[in-house]
Amino acid sequence: MKDLLFIREVLIPPLLEGLAVTIKLIFFSIPFGLLAGMIIATGRVYGNRMISFLCRAYVIVFKGTPLLMLLFLIYFGLPSLGISFQPFTAAVIGFVICNGAYNSEYIRGALLSVRTGQLMAAEALGMTRGQAVINIILPQAMRRALPGISNEIIYLIKYSSLAYMLTCIELTGAGKIVASRYFKFTLVFLVVGVFYLCLVTIAGRILGFLEKKLQIPGLIK
Amino acid sequence: MAGEIILKVRDIHKSYGSTEVLRGISFDVQKGETKVFIGSSGTGKSTLLRCINQLTVPDRGQVWLHGEEVTHSGKEINRLRQKIGMVFQNFNLFDHLTARKNVEVALIKVRKMNRKEAGDKAMEELVRVGLEDKADLYPAELSGGQAQRVSIARALAMDPDVMLFDEPTSALDPELTGEVLQVMKDLAQNGMTMLVVTHEMGFACSVANEIIFMEKGEILESGSPSELICNPRYDRTKQFLNKLGELYGDIGRQR
Numbered sequence A: 001m002k003d004l005l006f007i008r009e010v011l012i013p014p015l016l017e018g019l020a021v022t023i024k025l026i027f028f029s030i031p032f033g034l035l036a037g038m039i040i041a042t043g044r045v046y047g048n049r050m051i052s053f054l055c056r057a058y059v060i061v062f063k064g065t066p067l068l069m070l071l072f073l074i075y076f077g078l079p080s081l082g083i084s085f086q087p088f089t090a091a092v093i094g095f096v097i098c099n100g101a102y103n104s105e106y107i108r109g110a111l112l113s114v115r116t117g118q119l120m121a122a123e124a125l126g127m128t129r130g131q132a133v134i135n136i137i138l139p140q141a142m143r144r145a146l147p148g149i150s151n152e153i154i155y156l157i158k159y160s161s162l163a164y165m166l167t168c169i170e171l172t173g174a175g176k177i178v179a180s181r182y183f184k185f186t187l188v189f190l191v192v193g194v195f196y197l198c199l200v201t202i203a204g205r206i207l208g209f210l211e212k213k214l215q216i217p218g219l220i221k
Numbered sequence B: 001m002a003g004e005i006i007l008k009v010r011d012i013h014k015s016y017g018s019t020e021v022l023r024g025i026s027f028d029v030q031k032g033e034t035k036v037f038i039g040s041s042g043t044g045k046s047t048l049l050r051c052i053n054q055l056t057v058p059d060r061g062q063v064w065l066h067g068e069e070v071t072h073s074g075k076e077i078n079r080l081r082q083k084i085g086m087v088f089q090n091f092n093l094f095d096h097l098t099a100r101k102n103v104e105v106a107l108i109k110v111r112k113m114n115r116k117e118a119g120d121k122a123m124e125e126l127v128r129v130g131l132e133d134k135a136d137l138y139p140a141e142l143s144g145g146q147a148q149r150v151s152i153a154r155a156l157a158m159d160p161d162v163m164l165f166d167e168p169t170s171a172l173d174p175e176l177t178g179e180v181l182q183v184m185k186d187l188a189q190n191g192m193t194m195l196v197v198t199h200e201m202g203f204a205c206s207v208a209n210e211i212i213f214m215e216k217g218e219i220l221e222s223g224s225p226s227e228l229i230c231n232p233r234y235d236r237t238k239q240f241l242n243k244l245g246e247l248y249g250d251i252g253r254q255r
């Protein structure tokens, strides 16, 4: 009973504030992560040798290093070069870089799976290579990459908690503050866990709906 | 027919690695003419058509459309390609777009028409191939014959001066080839200039002004349907025609 009161009166209000920050982090990271993924993947598949190499290097570097290290570099390291960001901005930049690298892998595979005949047909109609990729190939590739991208978005929701390490107080950070003050780690983080579970479930539903909605009629995968 | 020459092909050569696929192909195409290309598999018929609109860049030789060079045209190629419609064996429709959008998309993105104008034009072309009632279906919901007719409409929408057909019916069940050939016949009768790779000799006999027999990357012989079919000059041509006869039934009867 005492616990319920604690949850309602002491824990929930700061957690809701933290949740708002978490949602904002995700909300800003998803579109830019998608865009980054599309650009990197397209560069790898359709770019010239130089661009293709750079895009591949990007993926190798950011898939191969811990996100937390990247966040520290952006937030604590870059100021020594005269570039400094707010904690929130630094976190979003880190998430976008990381999410973009992973997304690009799914999108690259999907780009390669669209039949090249369609590219030929588009070019035969007078489209430039760029127009053909943007209007014909990418829209199909994005649909095929969506299940993979959905997974990455779920991961993103969970690793957004790392923003707390940059003093950006989101859901986990808000929980940590309450837990430390009242010394109720188990209870607090169980509730925080339920919050994440809800977020992930809702996101999963939305993405599932989107996948259905974007399915091309008559096409069997 | 002594019309104006709209397409000139001169001495086209193309090799892949050490295999010479095209070994000096030249011909002229007059306005409103239909030329049919035949020849055994691997003689470079598809490669030749792709060289005409530069989807494949030839190693040597030139192509002119209305006196303008298509080869070595740099960025102009995108404008020139609009004037050269192409229809593929596998249709190559855009899978994520409805029939109407398939026809529309290049009008909007390439010709910069507004949506309304492009939509109307697309409908017009679909009517022309008899598919106005399928406008809102996706490629995967169409039969092969319908899909190929959409792809013809898509090419026609750009108002091309010449149409290239690469075995447009060979991926179709026999009962579906007829509807596609009928569309092509109508086109020819309405004065479209066409280059057609096909082994449908019935079509070739009734529509072609000239049949060109290709062998090992060269034009072995060419002539009007009656000349080439009844009086082939080379044994090789005779053999090939006999083989076609065995595969597709007696050519004369199909006329």
Ligand SMILES: Nc1ncnc2c1ncn2[C@@H]1O[C@H](COP(=O)(O)OP(=O)(O)OP(=O)(O)O)[C@@H](O)[C@H]1O
Pocket (backbone or CB within 6 Å): B016, B021, B039, B040, B041, B042, B043, B044, B045, B046, B047, B048
């Ligand atoms: N992109 C390519 N790379 C390498 N070789 C190719 C390529 N395209 C075609 N070839 C080769 O060129 C030769 C001619 O091919 P092409 O498709 O033009 O023949 P075709 O006359 O159209 O034959 P078919 O009747 O089977 O369609 C073939 O030997 C083929 O293997």
Ligand SMILES: [Mg+2]
Pocket (backbone or CB within 6 Å): B045, B046, B047, B166, B167
């Ligand atoms: Mg071929």
